[in-house]
Amino acid sequence: MKYQVTITEILSRKISVEAPTAEIAEEQIRGLYRDEEIVLDYSDLSFFDVYTDVSEKNSANSDFTILQGDCMERLYEVEDNSIDTIFADPPYFLSNGGISVHSGKQVCVNKGDWDKGGTPEYIYNFNHKWLSLCRSKLKDNGTIWISGTHHNIHVVMRCLQELGYKVLNTITWQKTDPPPNLSCKYFNFSTELVIWARKHEKKTHKFNYETMKQLNGGSQMTDVWRVPAVGLWEKQQGKHPTQKPLRLLYRIILASTNEGDTILDPFSGSGTTGIAANLLGRKYIGIEQETDFVQLSLRRKEAIEDENTRKKLCDKMRENSQETTVLANHMREKDRQLAMQTGITYMRAGDSKGSLLVKQGFERLGYICLHTNGNNPELYKLAKKGFQIWTAEELRMKGFSVENAPYYAVMRFDATKAIPFDQSINLHKRNYTTVAQIYPLSNFIEIK
């Protein structure tokens, strides 16, 4: 691991050392000073700007920086008016010894000392301070997202309003797979809230409205987001007790930033915000006080430098139960040409070999991709939802050369406009190119 340490003594040096742990890195730095007979106070060492070698060398457009320490102190080092979006998952202050269920077992809800509550006054001052510091770091059109539950969200809302932010939305994150409530004295807790606010009352903010619409199957995205809780696939490098799902950050980042933007997370934890940011080509600055979590973030960052892992995580992160889908349909060359002239495509229906299988995702079909054995694919928007059943005779009358089945599922598409898409998509999936397959739209068109 490579550690970069900023020294705040009179020379304001920056030193990089190779060391297996942060503590050994610190000892090495102190050794350098002892050699120079300079006495270094603890307060002179601004520990740490921590980078892995990998992130520095290979992430030309996806910087990943974790500052270790208390965000109340380290936020001062972030340049004012430099941040496009902040995502913050602050302590909810609910580590009060209660119980919950995890993997079918009863567990204590305590997350760590950082999550133990204090007096209402302490909680108010805490939130007021970090929200105030964060506001000065945002660009004038910048926005902030803060997650919470009823334990902290009302105080956060009050502070936002006092500090001059303008609240834009309160998103309800509905978990599709909440653990049961053991006490049976309440409704099951299945939601968290995410407030979205902008820096200024009057200055306008960035919102990628069309992208959100696209993610939502073509209709306006609402403020209720159904996203599953964090999955095992995103805990491969270790666990954080309150890790947020990449899928939640995916949506937040796409909604409020563009490629190359900088995202800040003052309570970085396992670095989820940074991982999602880098996977989407955004830069990241995180602040986290616990060494174990800083190291976990760096392991996660290192993992996504591997092309395969990166692709796998991207695909999983983009999975979305509301996303528009594409039906890839093989047609013989002559019929494909005719389909592209008439805007009509067909698939065998009934129980003949290779018939259309109406699977999950069909209800969100928005596009058709025509191909011949995986070759010459063309993407078109469907003109209408659903399909009609035609007889073979009706298709023959339109000039198609159908043979095997008595009736067919017919769809109409807008043949006037072929849509450009990522031609590298492999339609030879499991060799069944003759069976119509459903894919998420994001496999064809990258959502940025």
Ligand SMILES: C[S@@+](CC[C@H](N)C(=O)[O-])C[C@H]1O[C@@H](n2cnc3c(N)ncnc32)[C@H](O)[C@@H]1O
């Ligand atoms: C709710 S967790 C964030 C989890 C994160 N969203 C993730 O996906 O891993 C809050 C994190 O903030 C850290 N934290 C708490 N108070 C802090 C402070 N004052 N400065 C910096 N980090 C702090 C905790 O150690 C914890 O890892």
